Amino acid sequence: MTSLGVGLIGTGYMGKCHALAWNAVKGVFGDVARPRLELLCEVTPELAREKAEAFGFARATADWRALVADPAVDVVSVTTPNEFHAEMAIAALEAGKHVWCEKPMAPALADAERMSAAAAASGRVALLGYNYIQNPIFRQIGRLLKEGAIGTPFQVRAEMDEDFMADPDAPFHWKSAAASGYGALDDFAVHPLSLIQRLFGNVARVFCDMGQPYATRQDKGNPRVVETHDMANLLLRLENGMQASLLVNRSAWGRKGRIALQIFGSKGSILYDQERMNEVEVYRAVGPEAEQGYTRTLAGPAHAPYGQFIPAPGHGLGFNDLKVIECRELIRLIAGETATAITFAEGLAIERTVHAAARSFAEGGWVDVGTVTE
Amino acid sequence: MTSLGVGLIGTGYMGKCHALAWNAVKGVFGDVARPRLELLCEVTPELAREKAEAFGFARATADWRALVADPAVDVVSVTTPNEFHAEMAIAALEAGKHVWCEKPMAPALADAERMSAAAAASGRVALLGYNYIQNPIFRQIGRLLKEGAIGTPFQVRAEMDEDFMADPDAPFHWKSAAASGYGALDDFAVHPLSLIQRLFGNVARVFCDMGQPYATRQDKGNPRVVETHDMANLLLRLENGMQASLLVNRSAWGRKGRIALQIFGSKGSILYDQERMNEVEVYRAVGPEAEQGYTRTLAGPAHAPYGQFIPAPGHGLGFNDLKVIECRELIRLIAGETATAITFAEGLAIERTVHAAARSFAEGGWVDVGTVTE
Amino acid sequence: MTSLGVGLIGTGYMGKCHALAWNAVKGVFGDVARPRLELLCEVTPELAREKAEAFGFARATADWRALVADPAVDVVSVTTPNEFHAEMAIAALEAGKHVWCEKPMAPALADAERMSAAAAASGRVALLGYNYIQNPIFRQIGRLLKEGAIGTPFQVRAEMDEDFMADPDAPFHWKSAAASGYGALDDFAVHPLSLIQRLFGNVARVFCDMGQPYATRQDKGNPRVVETHDMANLLLRLENGMQASLLVNRSAWGRKGRIALQIFGSKGSILYDQERMNEVEVYRAVGPEAEQGYTRTLAGPAHAPYGQFIPAPGHGLGFNDLKVIECRELIRLIAGETATAITFAEGLAIERTVHAAARSFAEGGWVDVGTVTE
Amino acid sequence: MTSLGVGLIGTGYMGKCHALAWNAVKGVFGDVARPRLELLCEVTPELAREKAEAFGFARATADWRALVADPAVDVVSVTTPNEFHAEMAIAALEAGKHVWCEKPMAPALADAERMSAAAAASGRVALLGYNYIQNPIFRQIGRLLKEGAIGTPFQVRAEMDEDFMADPDAPFHWKSAAASGYGALDDFAVHPLSLIQRLFGNVARVFCDMGQPYATRQDKGNPRVVETHDMANLLLRLENGMQASLLVNRSAWGRKGRIALQIFGSKGSILYDQERMNEVEVYRAVGPEAEQGYTRTLAGPAHAPYGQFIPAPGHGLGFNDLKVIECRELIRLIAGETATAITFAEGLAIERTVHAAARSFAEGGWVDVGTVTE
Missing domain, CATH: 3.30.360.10 (Dihydrodipicolinate Reductase; domain 2)
Incomplete structure (x- = not known):
């Protein structure tokens, strides 16, 4: 299993939760490759840098489009407010990235449908954060x-x-x-x-x-x-x-x-x-x-x-x-294995x-x- | 407070519960007159006699109409299956008795309405056994x-x-x-x-x-x-x-x-x-x-x-x-006092x-x- | 099973509890003879009369020795403060009565031993009220x-x-x-x-x-x-x-x-x-x-x-x-049957x-x- | 606050627990310097290497004495069976390291006393893992x-x-x-x-x-x-x-x-x-x-x-x-601040x-x- 390059957008309630998970998953499970925490995005360059340092990400940016386009990034954690999920998730999928998006998908059903369609078209893993x-x-x-x-x-x-x-x-x-x-x-x-x-x-x-x-x-x-x-x-x-x-x-x-x-x-x-x-x-x-x-x-x-x-x-x-x-x-899904997840x-x-x-x-x-x- | 003469119709689940209550109410509360357990009605004279003895009732009958007409009876406990509530309760009210009837009132809404009307017309206490x-x-x-x-x-x-x-x-x-x-x-x-x-x-x-x-x-x-x-x-x-x-x-x-x-x-x-x-x-x-x-x-x-x-x-x-x-x-209501009850x-x-x-x-x-x- | 004549000494916490039990036991269990509530003893004649009426006892007395000697009494409920248990229970046993005494037996071990000895000598049932x-x-x-x-x-x-x-x-x-x-x-x-x-x-x-x-x-x-x-x-x-x-x-x-x-x-x-x-x-x-x-x-x-x-x-x-x-x-024991009890x-x-x-x-x-x- | 170099001895129940904590502490609390996970010790070089990779430690060794002597290590997690605590903790303290040792201290009271004395003599932080x-x-x-x-x-x-x-x-x-x-x-x-x-x-x-x-x-x-x-x-x-x-x-x-x-x-x-x-x-x-x-x-x-x-x-x-x-x-104590801990x-x-x-x-x-x- 090869190491995944991770991009994280958002560092609030769920963003921190994703960050802690990315840091812990190798230590807890052992049988996965240690993820590479490549790039973190927040609303300002300063906050992005501070959070990247806190969460162990190598680089920081205030431009989420740069993140989803970054070649070192294989999978994108989308943890921003719900209204931004569709745009970011779809962009990431279209850029060939796997997506781990917080729930719910989007306020408008049309957006959720577009997200689902984009996931299907991309052939990438598109997972929702239904953690319970x-x-x-x-x-x-x-x-x-x-x-x-x-x-x-x-x-x-x-x-x-x-x-x-x-x-x-x-x-x-x-x-x-x-x-x-x-x-x-x-x-x-x-x-x-x-x-x-x-x-x-x-x-x-x-x-x-x-x-x-x-x-x-x-x-x-x-x-x-x-x-x-x-x-x-x-x-x-x-x-x-x-x-x-x-x-x-x-x-x-x-x-x-x-x-x-x-x-x-x-x-x-x-x-x-x-x-x-x-x-x-x-x-x-x-x-x-x-x-x-x-x-x-x-x-x-x-x-x-x-x-x-x-x-x-x-x-x-x-x-x-x-x-x-x-x-x-998520890592299991990306590796083509079956997993417990809501896509x-x-x-x-x-x-x-x-x-x-x-x-x-x-x-x-x-x-x-x-x-x-x- | 004068002693109430009690008639009990039915000795199943709720009938026994009524009987135990009539036996206990004076001992528990003290400040009421001891009820006189006058007459108990069951489907056969034998069962009625057996239950009258068990529950401390003076007399027994297999004729509920005799019970509701009995001059020594002031209040009637109606604990038969729901389908009989209306007929018995109304008859008792019309005979000038107070009624303590188990819930629900009756399968048919029309019967429940008749019961309520009979209670209003009688000027007697008509209480439902909503014990909770x-x-x-x-x-x-x-x-x-x-x-x-x-x-x-x-x-x-x-x-x-x-x-x-x-x-x-x-x-x-x-x-x-x-x-x-x-x-x-x-x-x-x-x-x-x-x-x-x-x-x-x-x-x-x-x-x-x-x-x-x-x-x-x-x-x-x-x-x-x-x-x-x-x-x-x-x-x-x-x-x-x-x-x-x-x-x-x-x-x-x-x-x-x-x-x-x-x-x-x-x-x-x-x-x-x-x-x-x-x-x-x-x-x-x-x-x-x-x-x-x-x-x-x-x-x-x-x-x-x-x-x-x-x-x-x-x-x-x-x-x-x-x-x-x-x-x-119930005794409080019969005495004209306010009480916690569902009429x-x-x-x-x-x-x-x-x-x-x-x-x-x-x-x-x-x-x-x-x-x-x- | 013949009916038992009951004498009750004391009407406090446990006395009332005994009284309610004596009133309820026939109704609840059916298969016993209804106890005759003969005589109740309290500290004054007035209180004794009031409680006798409340608890359905036929007669009242302020003299517990009269109660234990009463020929209509077969069994004595002793529910007075612990310090009186020994004297009363032993007197009742010596008078040929069965005894239902509240726990503990007595403050002094010597008294408890005398109570146990009196019970053994009497051949009567001597039960302690360990209700749990x-x-x-x-x-x-x-x-x-x-x-x-x-x-x-x-x-x-x-x-x-x-x-x-x-x-x-x-x-x-x-x-x-x-x-x-x-x-x-x-x-x-x-x-x-x-x-x-x-x-x-x-x-x-x-x-x-x-x-x-x-x-x-x-x-x-x-x-x-x-x-x-x-x-x-x-x-x-x-x-x-x-x-x-x-x-x-x-x-x-x-x-x-x-x-x-x-x-x-x-x-x-x-x-x-x-x-x-x-x-x-x-x-x-x-x-x-x-x-x-x-x-x-x-x-x-x-x-x-x-x-x-x-x-x-x-x-x-x-x-x-x-x-x-x-x-x-207790009634079972008096009838010579085995029972769950602490003697x-x-x-x-x-x-x-x-x-x-x-x-x-x-x-x-x-x-x-x-x-x-x- | 400067970054601490961490050495971990043992990777069992508590060893893994320490490792997860060292990985998470910066992400969770933010206000500390990210620890440097320098050296991990296990009983064989192979196991040590495997666990070092799993837990994100830079280097591995099967020689705990090398670990406690390693100049890049500032603090040593001792998570081995109780019988080894005294020797390892004392050696680490004597080498000038802070120690984070699992409880209890040692089977023999004399060893616990030696550990306490060593801690006092060292001037270093010596913390027991009483996590509750x-x-x-x-x-x-x-x-x-x-x-x-x-x-x-x-x-x-x-x-x-x-x-x-x-x-x-x-x-x-x-x-x-x-x-x-x-x-x-x-x-x-x-x-x-x-x-x-x-x-x-x-x-x-x-x-x-x-x-x-x-x-x-x-x-x-x-x-x-x-x-x-x-x-x-x-x-x-x-x-x-x-x-x-x-x-x-x-x-x-x-x-x-x-x-x-x-x-x-x-x-x-x-x-x-x-x-x-x-x-x-x-x-x-x-x-x-x-x-x-x-x-x-x-x-x-x-x-x-x-x-x-x-x-x-x-x-x-x-x-x-x-x-x-x-x-x-622990990091607070090492920084000279007051902390909730059992030394x-x-x-x-x-x-x-x-x-x-x-x-x-x-x-x-x-x-x-x-x-x-x-």
């Missing part, structure tokens, strides 16, 4: 389902909640402006949808209600009308026939990183909550009734690739470790579900996801 | 909301799940036949709806999806088509403007008595689960961020009337204790919501609860 | 151990904590005076010791450390020296060879009714906490490592006699229900362990329980 | 105690349990041979002792009981006598007067990485469990009794330096992240407590830690 699917405990859920541990699943309930928009006295946030998208629907729902897609496939149809905790927020001393919806409740029917629900709320005081799943099947059920990401609870309807119950399993080396990080069980992976695993999967093509189905939900909210009825196009 | 609202910890939630502990509530999520219908290999159950009702919608949803009503008032409109885990069940060796829905997912808008969701499933392996609430407000949130009925979790967005979190409170004498049962906190009330509290509230009139709004949900499922759109009549 | 052993979930632990679910147990850790003595600003309490006993050692330790005894047999030797959170407490405006110890830590060796620890604290802020057990064996482990008395967690070292974990079981009809109270699982028994079960066991003879071993611990604290070394006599 | 004290949530506990959130603490209970020695059918393990030490006492107890020391200072006296789950284990088909103790129960008195207990078990089926603390004080209590390392529960005896309870806080940016890893709360740090924090503290001098008090406990077990009485010397 990389959690060894989440993969264990997939294994359990495949093995029939809970029989045939017929219902899944998903919730995603945080409270960074919960304070009514906080000043007007750019996420409350219509330009930022629908609100919790596109900001949050894509994450649990990635989990649902990974486990059960695509959504067939959707019904959606949205809500606003606060009609206005303070903007420089004056109330300003909130244009997005911090809450969205979705009812879903999956292509495989399952019934599903998805409740998301970014004004949910007390919730910090909750992504909860409840999966019910003909022989048992499975519970998961990202706030306790090293745990899964499984109920199996077997054995004496007096002994049945939810079995809570702690992540450990039995859940690959946990053991690459820590040889002892129950010691706990962290959020950033998931990006290291995702990075390893641009698969991500497009998630985006389409989001836009179908928005249309459902406007129309007040079920919307078939397949009928939604740009 | 009597939990001292649930009452504490009400107090917290009233005090503004979580500011203005804007969203509530409710779930109710059990697994007695979860086994696909169990024989065809009468609850799978259309004659029994819609399924989980009327069997389960009324319970969490009673909690929502008590805390936040009535439902304005509803959207509903229903699902069947199993299309057929074994009936004497042959598959028989299942006519009810063990799963129902409801999105709600309350009259007070709140957004709500209600997910119910009686084929949910692993869930035994789950009735879960998540209430989000402008200053905090509240979590509750009936499976841990002596606990409530409250998040308040006050104080240093580093110290915020969900505070889990155990029921104790600070949550009246817990102290009537046990003088020490954290020792745990049980499900049957809630019926004793409900019995005390026939209030229960009718719950029934109406259920039927509105059923219509929504048939039509695929929102249904205004106010538009639903018999 | 009656919890269906606790009985399930016993069944699991017997079936070898966790192999050979080799270690048990017990804790019991409440916080009613935790406030340093509360006025001097009679439990802080030496006359009340050692402190948490005799006040609390007997409860978890009853659980350990029931599951694993008697204690062979003990080491004990005790501690005082507060050296003085306010007594009418002046500091008064605290003479008892609110905290006690015990290390134990059981007669069966197991290693054990027992930590008790009645000044443990936040703990309300915690009695926690951790049992480790060669094939698994079991966790229990009285604050969640309807749950038990069991780890079995079987099956794939990736699926192992603690299985949390909720109490249900599969755990007899839960089903006598509620036909559905997961709905929750309460603290008072345990006394009803204990009452049923005076067995209780004496618990008392002896407590006194051995006190001696260990004084001497600073291990004390063999067998060497401790009055 | 670096958990932002653990630091929060320290802050809470300092602020008096629970008043004056008077009792702490600690437990540490894993199950890697729990299988009675596993072959004889080198940890069952006397040469490995006492057993759980030195293998485990040092970790919770480091937490206790950090929060409350040193142990004054100790009483210890030890136990063996299995007397023999299979060794090539024959039973072989187990010479160590997988279980140890300690009662402690701290120098500050607090009462403490410490229960450790490495044959505790079901426990994977449990390090549990319960801290009781005059105004509240604190609970912590390393298996849920991103959570802490705090009870404060303030406000209405009806609202008191344990408040569970999730780690977030409010708990520095969590925010250096992830800007959003509740997303979860992992075990390996603690080593990155520890590495940052050789402080670690010696922990080792002394362990040896005092062993003596207590042999003698059956309390042992003053201060009386224990080599």
Whole structure:
């Protein structure tokens, strides 16, 4: 396996997360070539230089077009705000680079479709940063389902909640402006949808209600009308026939990183909550009734690739470790191997579900996801 | 306070629960007159006599009409299957008796309306057995909301799940036949709806999806088509403007008595689960961020009337204790005092919501609860 | 089975609990004769009459000697403060009555020994009110151990904590005076010791450390020296060879009714906490490592006699229900049947362990329980 | 701040953990000079080269003496088995290097004393790898105690349990041979002792009981006598007067990485469990009794330096992240700044407590830690 030259655009929340992953992937997994951290791009040359030094990149630039064109760069991490994803990712793909782009793909469905088309045309790897699917405990859920541990699943309930928009006295946030998208629907729902897609496939149809905790927020001393919806409740029917629900709320005081799943099947059920990401609870309807119950399993080396990080069980992976695993999967894909990942093509189905939900909210009825196009 | 003469119809799950409550209410609360357990009705004279002896009733009968007409009976506990509620409750009210009737009111909305009308016409107390609202910890939630502990509530999520219908290999159950009702919608949803009503008032409109885990069940060796829905997912808008969701499933392996609430407000949130009925979790967005979190409170004498049962906190009330509290509230109502209770009139709004949900499922759109009549 | 005539001495915390149990036992279990509530004794005739009316007793008295001599009384509930247990229980036994006495037996070991001797001489049933052993979930632990679910147990850790003595600003309490006993050692330790005894047999030797959170407490405006110890830590060796620890604290802020057990064996482990008395967690070292974990079981009809109270699982028994079960066991014993119970003879071993611990604290070394006599 | 030259001896469990930390510390914290990974030592040149490549070290050697003498190396990570710590750490210190040595210091107290003396003589930084004290949530506990959130603490209970020695059918393990030490006492107890020391200072006296789950284990088909103790129960008195207990078990089926603390004080209590390392529960005896309870806080940016890893709360740090924090503290110490760390001098008090406990077990009485010397 030859070493990959890496270009990183953006050094915020996810940019730093990518950078740490690129630095760690060789040490953690051993069996990959050490990536060459070639070029980092930020908005100013000064910031780019500072971050390049911090994250171990050889060179810095404030011109992302130079980065995607750089011959030493094989793969581009795109971690800028969502509105820039399409332009950058497409340019990188057209320049023959592999792309590791943060989710969601783009505010506009047309852009997401163009990204997917560009990926297909390029023949390059185009991966979305849906890191929660990389959690060894989440993969264990997939294994359990495949093995029939809970029989045939017929219902899944998903919730995603945080409270960074919960304070009514906080000043007007750019996420409350219509330009930022629908609100919790596109900001949050894509994450649990990635989990649902990974486990059960695509959504067939959707019904959606949205809500606003606060009609206005303070903007420089004056109330300003909130244009997005911090809450969205979705009812879903999956292509495989399952019934599903998805409740998301970014004004949910007390919730910090909750992504909860409840999966019910003909022989048992499975519970998961990202706030306790090293745990899964499984109920199996077997054995004496007096002994049945939810079995809570702690992540450990039995859940690959946990053991690459820590040889002892129950010691706990962290959020950033998931990006290291995702990075390893990206390298696998680039090497032509199979991997656990959500590509641009698969991500497009998630985006389409989001836009179908928005249309459902406007129309007040079920919307078939397949009928939604740009 | 004069002693009440009690008549009990039915001695199944809820009948026994009523009987235990009538036996315990004086001992627990002290400040009421000891009820006279006059007459018990069961389907045969033999069973009636056996149960009268077991539950301490003076006389027994197999004729419920004799019971509601009995001059020594002041109040009638109606605990028979739902389909008999209307006839019995109305007859009792018309005979001038107070009625304590198990929920839901009746399978047909028209019957529920007749019950409510009969109660109004009678001038008697007509109480529904929505016992979960009597939990001292649930009452504490009400107090917290009233005090503004979580500011203005804007969203509530409710779930109710059990697994007695979860086994696909169990024989065809009468609850799978259309004659029994819609399924989980009327069997389960009324319970969490009673909690929502008590805390936040009535439902304005509803959207509903229903699902069947199993299309057929074994009936004497042959598959028989299942006519009810063990799963129902409801999105709600309350009259007070709140957004709500209600997910119910009686084929949910692993869930035994789950009735879960998540209430989000402008200053905090509240979590509750009936499976841990002596606990409530409250998040308040006050104080240093580093110290915020969900505070889990155990029921104790600070949550009246817990102290009537046990003088020490954290020792745990049980499900049957809630019926004793409900019995005390009934006696309070009969004495003309204010009480925590859901009367026939209030229960009718719950029934109406259920039927509105059923219509929504048939039509695929929102249904205004106010538009639903018999 | 003939009906038992009941006499009740005391109507405080445990007296009321006995009274509720005597009222409920027939209704709950059905298969016993309804007890005749004959005579109730309190400190004044007025209070006795009031409580007799409240608890459904036919007659009242302020003379406990009259009660134990009453020919209509077959069994005496002794629920007075510990210092009166010996005199009353022995008098009742000598009068030919069965005795149901609250724990612990008596502050002085000599009294406990006299009680045990009187019971043996009387040929009557002499039961101690160790209600926690009656919890269906606790009985399930016993069944699991017997079936070898966790192999050979080799270690048990017990804790019991409440916080009613935790406030340093509360006025001097009679439990802080030496006359009340050692402190948490005799006040609390007997409860978890009853659980350990029931599951694993008697204690062979003990080491004990005790501690005082507060050296003085306010007594009418002046500091008064605290003479008892609110905290006690015990290390134990059981007669069966197991290693054990027992930590008790009645000044443990936040703990309300915690009695926690951790049992480790060669094939698994079991966790229990009285604050969640309807749950038990069991780890079995079987099956794939990736699926192992603690299985949390909720109490249900599969755990007899839960089903006598509620036909559905997961709905929750309460603290008072345990006394009803204990009452049923008492009736069983009186009828000459085997039952789950701790008799005076067995209780004496618990008392002896407590006194051995006190001696260990004084001497600073291990004390063999067998060497401790009055 | 100038860049440090790093030498790493050992690449096992902790060696890899050090290597990942050295790779990540600059990226995570930004405000340090990027360490130069100069030289890695393993038992063979081949393994050393392979690991050097994996972990990004420039050079490799199989001669640890060459490493500690290497002029490009400023700081040496010692992660070899405990028996080699003393020789290597002392050599490194004598060569003028800073040392980052894994815990515990050494099996023999005399060696630990020599290490401490060498550190003092060298004037270099000598840090022990007690990583659990670096958990932002653990630091929060320290802050809470300092602020008096629970008043004056008077009792702490600690437990540490894993199950890697729990299988009675596993072959004889080198940890069952006397040469490995006492057993759980030195293998485990040092970790919770480091937490206790950090929060409350040193142990004054100790009483210890030890136990063996299995007397023999299979060794090539024959039973072989187990010479160590997988279980140890300690009662402690701290120098500050607090009462403490410490229960450790490495044959505790079901426990994977449990390090549990319960801290009781005059105004509240604190609970912590390393298996849920991103959570802490705090009870404060303030406000209405009806609202008191344990408040569970999730780690977030409010708990520095969590925010250096992830800007959003509740997303979860992992075990390996603690080593990155520890590495940052080491760099701080080398730069002459104050830091959160356990030095050789402080670690010696922990080792002394362990040896005092062993003596207590042999003698059956309390042992003053201060009386224990080599």
